[in-house]
Amino acid sequence: MVHAEGVRKHFGRLQVLKGIDLTVERGQVCCLLGPSGSGKSTFLRCVNHLERADGGRLRVDGEPVGYREQGSRLHELREREVAARRRDIGMVFQRFNLFPHLTALENVMEAPVKVTGTARTEARDDALRLLRQVGLADRAGHYPAQLSGGQQQRVAIARALAMKPKLMLFDEPTSALDPELVGDVLDVMRGLAEDGMTMVVVTHEIGFAREVADLAVFMDEGVVVESGDPRRVLVEPEQERTRAFLSKVL
Amino acid sequence: MSVTSTATGTPRHSDGPAPDTPHIVPVRHWGRAVAAVAAVAALAGLIGSLARNGNLHWDVIGHYLFAGLVFDGLATTLWLTAAAMTLGLVLGTLVAVLRLSEDPVLYGLSSLFVWVFRGTPLLVQIIFWGYAGALYKHVMIGIPFTGVTFFQADTNSLLTPSVAALLALGLNEAAYASEIVRAGIQSVDVGQTEAAHSLGMRPALTMRRIVLPQAMRVIIPPLGNETINMLKMTALVSVIAAHDLMSNIQDVYGQNYQVIPMLVVASLWYLALVSLLSLPQTWLERRYGRGTARGAAASPLRRLCGGLLTGTRTRTRKDPAR
Ligand SMILES: Nc1ncnc2c1ncn2[C@@H]1O[C@H](COP(=O)(O)OP(=O)(O)OP(=O)(O)O)[C@@H](O)[C@H]1O
Ligand SMILES: [Mg+2]
Numbered sequence: 001m002v003h004a005e006g007v008r009k010h011f012g013r014l015q016v017l018k019g020i021d022l023t024v025e026r027g028q029v030c031c032l033l034g035p036s037g038s039g040k041s042t043f044l045r046c047v048n049h050l051e052r053a054d055g056g057r058l059r060v061d062g063e064p065v066g067y068r069e070q071g072s073r074l075h076e077l078r079e080r081e082v083a084a085r086r087r088d089i090g091m092v093f094q095r096f097n098l099f100p101h102l103t104a105l106e107n108v109m110e111a112p113v114k115v116t117g118t119a120r121t122e123a124r125d126d127a128l129r130l131l132r133q134v135g136l137a138d139r140a141g142h143y144p145a146q147l148s149g150g151q152q153q154r155v156a157i158a159r160a161l162a163m164k165p166k167l168m169l170f171d172e173p174t175s176a177l178d179p180e181l182v183g184d185v186l187d188v189m190r191g192l193a194e195d196g197m198t199m200v201v202v203t204h205e206i207g208f209a210r211e212v213a214d215l216a217v218f219m220d221e222g223v224v225v226e227s228g229d230p231r232r233v234l235v236e237p238e239q240e241r242t243r244a245f246l247s248k249v250l
Numbered sequence: 251m252s253v254t255s256t257a258t259g260t261p262r263h264s265d266g267p268a269p270d271t272p273h274i275v276p277v278r279h280w281g282r283a284v285a286a287v288a289a290v291a292a293l294a295g296l297i298g299s300l301a302r303n304g305n306l307h308w309d310v311i312g313h314y315l316f317a318g319l320v321f322d323g324l325a326t327t328l329w330l331t332a333a334a335m336t337l338g339l340v341l342g343t344l345v346a347v348l349r350l351s352e353d354p355v356l357y358g359l360s361s362l363f364v365w366v367f368r369g370t371p372l373l374v375q376i377i378f379w380g381y382a383g384a385l386y387k388h389v390m391i392g393i394p395f396t397g398v399t400f401f402q403a404d405t406n407s408l409l410t411p412s413v414a415a416l417l418a419l420g421l422n423e424a425a426y427a428s429e430i431v432r433a434g435i436q437s438v439d440v441g442q443t444e445a446a447h448s449l450g451m452r453p454a455l456t457m458r459r460i461v462l463p464q465a466m467r468v469i470i471p472p473l474g475n476e477t478i479n480m481l482k483m484t485a486l487v488s489v490i491a492a493h494d495l496m497s498n499i500q501d502v503y504g505q506n507y508q509v510i511p512m513l514v515v516a517s518l519w520y521l522a523l524v525s526l527l528s529l530p531q532t533w534l535e536r537r538y539g540r541g542t543a544r545g546a547a548a549s550p551l552r553r554l555c556g557g558l559l560t561g562t563r564t565r566t567r568k569d570p571a572r
Contacts, residue, residue: 050444079452087450097445100541101463111449114459143541156445163449 001026001167001198002047006056009042016042018222019056024200024215026166029193031209031230032202034219035245040202043219044169047200048089049082060089061166087115090160094172096152098144104131104155105140108162116163123162130158134188150181154188161192168192170201204249210234218242310511314502315518323498324519326412330494331481333416338423338480339473345428347457350435360428367425373486375422379414380490415487415494423480430472434465466538474531478524485516495519 002024009017016039024030032040045051046058049066058065066082067074077085099107108127112118118126131137134154144152153173160168170189174182186208193199193212203209209216209230216230218237226239237243300306314320348360367375383405392399409417438461446456485496495516503512 048448050447083447083450083452086448089448091445091448093441093445095441097439097441099442099445099460099464101538102541110459111451114455115450145541159449 001028001061002030002200003059004043004056005058007043007046007053007058008055009039009046009051009053016222017046017053020219020222020224022217022224022227024198026198027196028214029197029199029201029212030215030217031213032200032217032219033204033206033209033234033245033249034225038219039222040219041171044091044171044200044202047167047169048086048091050091060085083115087111087163088166090163090165090168092153092156092160092168092170092173094175096144096149096156096176098152098156098159100144103141103143104136104147104158107144107155108159111159112162127158127162130161131155133161133191134158135184148181149177150184153177153185157185157188157192166198168197168199170199170203172202172204174203174205206234206246206249218245220245305510306514307508307511310506310508311514311518314512314515319498319502320495320515320519323493323495324523326493326497327481327484327495328523330412330415330419330484330487330492331477334419334423334484335477335480337416337420338427338476341420341424342427343431343462345424346431346435349428349432364425364428367421368429372418372422372483373489376415376418376487376490379409379418380411382409382414411487411490411492414490415484415492419480419483419487423476426476427473430469430476431465434467434469435461437468438464463538467535470531470534470538474528474534477531478527481523481527482520485520 002022004020004022007017007020007022008015020039020043022030022043032043034040042051046053047060047065052066063069063085064074065085066077068077068081069075098104099110102110105124105127108130109120109123112123112126113120128137128140131140134157136151136154136158139147139151139155144155147155153176157173173189174185177185182205186205189199189201189208190212201209201213213230215227216233217227218225218233218239218241220241226233226237226242233242234246237246301308345360345363348356349364351357386405388402389405389408390399390402392401435457442460442464443456446460447453451459484494487494488497488500491497499512499516503509506512
């Protein structure tokens with residue numbers, strides 16, 4: 001589903017990604033770990049083209065990100081085509097980014113109605129079902145400011161799921177939450193993984209990664225240091241850098 | 251002062267004393283009450299002296315306050331205000347979006363627009379549009395340097411005083427409104443745009459559905475100001491005889507020389523209209539304040555009376571039900 005080969009990205013003179021190789025198959029859950037500033041968010045944002053990679057190859061579902069392939073040439077996509085590609089990729093942010101002027105229900109309905117053109121009644125039923133799935137059926141009419149952080153994040157997950165994505169990206173979804181609220185969000189994500197959703201998750205929740213992930217990737221300073229079975233990478237890593245990081249996080 | 255700490259914890263404020271809470275006496279602001287009485291007395295004196303002043307010609311004021319000519323002018327002033335604000339807002343929003351665009355040509359053109367229309371006096375712009383016929387006798391639309399024309403008309407028949415007034419006020423307003431809208435757009439967190447984009451919303455849809463509604467909260471108060479300003483600035487178009495309230499008032503005192511009474515008539519009407527304009531602003535602020543913890547403020551009258559003696563000025567707060 002996600003194929004990265006030597007993906008590079010720089011901001012000004014700062015080389016943030018120095019050639020990332022990564023493959024996530026359909027139905028797999030990949031957890032990205034690494035110290036702050038190692039480029040995890042940047043890589044995730046490249047996958048749905050919020051950030052443009054400057055080098056290497058990056059494909060999602062067989063298509064090059066940001067381009068249309070014709071023979072051996074890549075044609076840069078127009079605004080409309082970029083937006084169309086993003087429909088298939090859901091993203092959940094560290095700071096939720098719910099739309100504050102819309103209720104939980106309206107947040108979830110917005111994209112299906114305005115982007116896909118789904119009928120309101122149908123979108124409403126779908127949205128209510130998704131809110132039930134994340135355990136918030138009784139909060140449909142609340143504005144984000146009236147919800148706790150954990151509830152907001154679960155609405156954000158429902159909002160991303162409303163577009164029926166093939167791939168879900170999570171950027172530290174529980175880092176802004178109080179410890180007792182983390183569990184609810186992780187439960188929802190675990191449920192998604194069990195339903196076979198392909199997921200790339202940036203997280204510091206080692207327990208979650210060990211239990212749910214099919215693939216653990218440890219990044220540092222813009223390169224993948226170590227990757228593979230989480231029970232190996234996160235329990236008895238081969239690389240010294242991974243070991244040092246894990247001893248600090250655990 | 252009563253002691254406010256109780257055995258049960260935090261004291262309540264005037265919600266009616268709970269059985270175990272002692273009665274609480276709020277701070278009394280005697281100075282505020284005295285000042286209020288003094289101010290009312292002074293105002294009453296001023297009004298009384300104005301009422302008895304023969305030079306004000308209250309009979310003239312009374313005669314013209316509801317005259318047909320004044321009503322005609324009022325109608326013109328009102329539609330001119332509404333039309334110029336609409337033009338200004340629509341064009342201003344467009345200019346604001348263009349100024350934030352990455353396209354250097356669009357950015358340059360929109361910046362040039364703001365520079366010109368904000369950088370020259372409104373009075374000059376009004377006179378310019380009013381006398382544009384002297385600059386170009388005909389307007390035509392065609393392909394430059396080829397002699398091909400699709401449309402041609404006499405400037406003076408096209409740019410009537412009303413149209414000239416509308417163009418001058420609307421374009422000038424657009425320059426100012428664009429800056430207000432731009433500040434509003436920039437006040438919205440970029441995370442909102444990213445979230446919308448990640449859902450597959452295109453930039454234009456994101457702007458319309460996500461960013462602008464949130465920007466409104468920042469945009470409306472200064473825009474209310476702009477509308478009030480516009481209402482009064484329409485008086486300037488009297489220089490090109492656009493038959494607004496001020497033009498008609500000037501026509502009258504040009505003939506009967508009752509300058510001060512006629513200006514009082516005009517002022518009373520402007521004051522009345524401005525007061526009316528504050529109502530929709532309050533309503534709009536409430537509408538676009540949805541979803542924010544702090545709700546709309548209490549009505550001005552309640553604030554005026556509520557806080558006279560007891561310290562806190564009354565404020566309603568929408569308490570988020572958890
Ligand atoms: N838009 C930007 N402009 C300039 N530098 C940036 C930008 N975004 C990220 N960076 C830099 O790129 C580096 C990697 O950032 P990134 O957000 O990908 O790290 P991260 O691994 O997600 O870290 P964290 O765990 O703190 O979220 C950082 O040094 C950051 O300062
Ligand atoms: Mg990050």
